[in-house]
Amino acid sequence: MPDWLAAQTLLGIPLYEWLYAALISAVIYLVLYNLWQISIKKLSGIAQRTATRLDDVVLEVLQGTHQLTILLLSLLFGLHVLELPLKWETRLDHVSFIVIGIQVAVWLNRGVGIWARDHIAAINGPTPAVNPVITSVLSWIFRIAIWSVLLLTILANVGINITAFVASLGVGGVAVALAVQNIxxxxxxxxxxxxxxxxxxxxxxxxxxxxxxxxxxxxxxxxxxxxxxxxxxxxxxxxxxxxxxxxxxMEERRVVFNFNVNYATPPDMIAQIPGIVRQAIESFDNTRFDRSHFKEFGASALVFETVYFITTTDFNLFMDIQQAVNLYLMKEFHAHKVLFAFNTMTLNVPDLQPDNSHTGLNGSSGESTTGKRQQAKH
The missing domain is CATH 2.30.30.60 (SH3 type barrels.)
Structure with missing residues (x-):
């Protein structure tokens, strides 16, 4: 049997060396797989005992390792013990670099995804969240950069001149940017x-x-x-x-409102109205009085302007307070016999005496008119 294995060859290498390489690959796979499992268990225990987020992220990244990657790396390491032709050794080096590069890119991509997920999930948390827009944009940029660097590195490793490739990508990028400039x-x-x-x-x-x-x-x-x-x-x-x-x-809401009072209101009462308004506003919580003044003489009323602040941004609370202030003023004005004004118009018409000189209702008027007509005829 050993003689037969030594007599049979594949790519010029005896079969027993291939079996030796397969055995080494199996051992390497078992070692790498067990190291991976032990690392996950150790990190899981550390993550449960600590409050930091870094160990949790590292654990999730390692859990994203593909078993196929471990298997391929084990086979490639096992094949390196063989005395392969230079061409095949070079190809094995390229494949090994590609496998390792893809796995590293997968780890980085998974880490970016975890970072973006945690930041976006913080929107509903107790602390202010990072804006999801910048998180989404940065995650896309990081992922594109990771896979672009991987692609260019692989092309350079296999012997392709990437200078012309990068230049063509730049020209193509300009064309695409012009086509999708709105987006x-x-x-x-x-x-x-x-x-x-x-x-x-x-x-x-x-x-x-x-x-x-x-x-x-x-x-x-x-x-x-x-x-x-x-x-x-x-x-x-x-x-x-x-x-x-x-x-x-908005930290607080500034409220400005006007009301009109009848012109018949006595001046002494007019002077008391700003104080009544102040009492109305200061009788409620979450308010800060600023001013209230007899502003101007309106077309049909005396105009008052009031300014106060509500120390909350709740619109419903603002409307509740304004309604309560209005009702308070109505009650106080009713008690002081102050009337709210509404748009009115007064017409002053002078007395007119009736002119009966041309009506022909009396004899003299008729005769005078007749005489004037007779004179006009002559």
């Missing part, structure tokens, strides 16, 4: 939203005729849930062209 414009606009952060998911914004809460900021469009219920989808480029009012970031 790229929205993409860079989403990147600007992520970096500048004029708004985030959950913010209530108003621009143009649109008012609603941000539901999602995508790579091309932003989705807004309007106050009437429908979803509004707006391109990021068009959105940034408008002046945006972000009410979520």
């Amino acid at each position: 790229l414009g929205d993409l860079f606009a989403s990147l600007a939203i992520g970096l500048d952060k004029p708004f985030e998911v959950g913010d209530f914004i108003v621009f143009g005729e649109v008012a609603g809460a941000i539901e999602r900021v995508g790579l091309k469009t932003t989705r807004i849930r309007s106050i009437s219920g429908e979803q509004i989808i707006c391109s990021n480029t068009e959105l940034l062209k408008n002046t945006i009012h972000n009410y979520k970031r």
Whole structure:
């Protein structure tokens, strides 16, 4: 049997050397597989005992290792013990580099995915989240960079001149950019939203005729849930062209309201009205009085202007307080016999005496008129 194995050859190598290489490959596979399993178990125990996130990420990355990669590496290491022709050794080196490079790229790609997932998941967490737009854009950039570097490295390793290839990619990239410039414009606009952060998911914004809460900021469009219920989808480029009012970031609300009082109100009572308004506003929580003044003489009323602040951004609470202030003023004005004014108009018409000189109702008028007509005829 040994003589037969020595007599039979494959690629000029006896079969017993092939069996020896297969045995070495099996041993290497068992060693690498067990090391991989032991590393995962050790890291899992460390991750459970520590509060840091780094060991959890490393554990998840290692769990993404493919068993096929371990098998291929074991076979390649086993084949290296054979005295293969130079051509085959070079090919084995290239294949080994490709397998290792792909596995490293898979690890890096998985790490980027875990990073993006954790940052986007933090939106619903107790702490403010990183903008999902910048997270999504950066994850795509990192992944494209990883696989692009891998491709160029593999091409360079197998002996292909990548200089001309990179130059052709640059020219092609310019052509593609011109063809999809609108899409790229929205993409860079989403990147600007992520970096500048004029708004985030959950913010209530108003621009143009649109008012609603941000539901999602995508790579091309932003989705807004309007106050009437429908979803509004707006391109990021068009959105940034408008002046945006972000009410979520309003620390307090400034309220200005006017009311009119009848001109018949006595001056002494007019002087007391700002104090009544102040009492009405300061009787509620979450308010800060600023001023109340007899502003001007209106066309049909005395105009008062009041300014106060609500130390919360809740719109419903603002309306509740304003309603309570209005009711308070109505009761106080009724108690002090102060009337609210409404638009009125007074017409001053002078007295007119009736002119009967041309009516012909008395004899003298008739005769005078007849005489004038007779004189006109002569």
